[in-house]
Amino acid sequence: MQVIENLPPCPVETTLLLMGDKWKVLIVRDLLTGTKRFGELKKSLNGISQKVLTSHLRTMEKNGLITRKVYPQVPPKVEYTLTEVGESLKQVHDAMLDWGSIYKSKYSTKTSRV
């Protein structure tokens, strides 16, 4: 893992630096329910491209948020799991979940159907 030098003094900005991205938040959302394979993530993250998913996973691995385990077999199997620090993002995720619910109950007359 590559430690990032010179993180912003403001912890909020540090969080934004590491997680200030729509896809990263959704990746964490999915991994919070357990280890996932590349293909599972891609399917769950509706609309993400392989390139973008790979790129985000690499960055998050580098930042110590997830671990990547490759099974040397054909066809390949790769699993992604949250690290301990990654797991601790659950508080952020839950706060966003709560707030989204509050907002919807307050301002939304209907929600979209999937």
Next chain:
Amino acid sequence: MQVIENLPPCPVETTLLLMGDKWKVLIVRDLLTGTKRFGELKKSLNGISQKVLTSHLRTMEKNGLITRKVYPQVPPKVEYTLTEVGESLKQVHDAMLDWGSIYKSKYSTKTSRV
């Protein structure tokens, strides 16, 4: 205020839709300490351009997160304040603050000086 139709079913995605932006989070951070004038925000949000700040403030106002009060005087004075729903973003902000602190204490040997 303009209610957004068809918010995503997932509350986390709803939050991302409304707040999934670096600048918006920082605007909330600043307004959580109280009402601010346009110029105060611009100064505090180091590096943001007028155009971008204006645009974000307009969107957040439209979404019911902040209120905009114009004092009819010369030179103009405009104040921005969090609404009740905007204030409730404090939980999200605090979670990000906590997590950023955790991450820094775990992985950062030093922090940048301002």
Next chain:
DNA sequence: CTGTATCCTTCCAGATACTG
């Protein structure tokens, strides 16, 4: 002071094709 109005650049996401 608090904006609009343009222009310009950059970057990231998306599509596609190919590989071990």
Next chain:
DNA sequence: CAGTATCTGGAAGGATACAG
């Protein structure tokens, strides 16, 4: 299956000038 390599388009943001 899980990538890498390119190419491309468009949106977001920055710079600047001007206005009420």
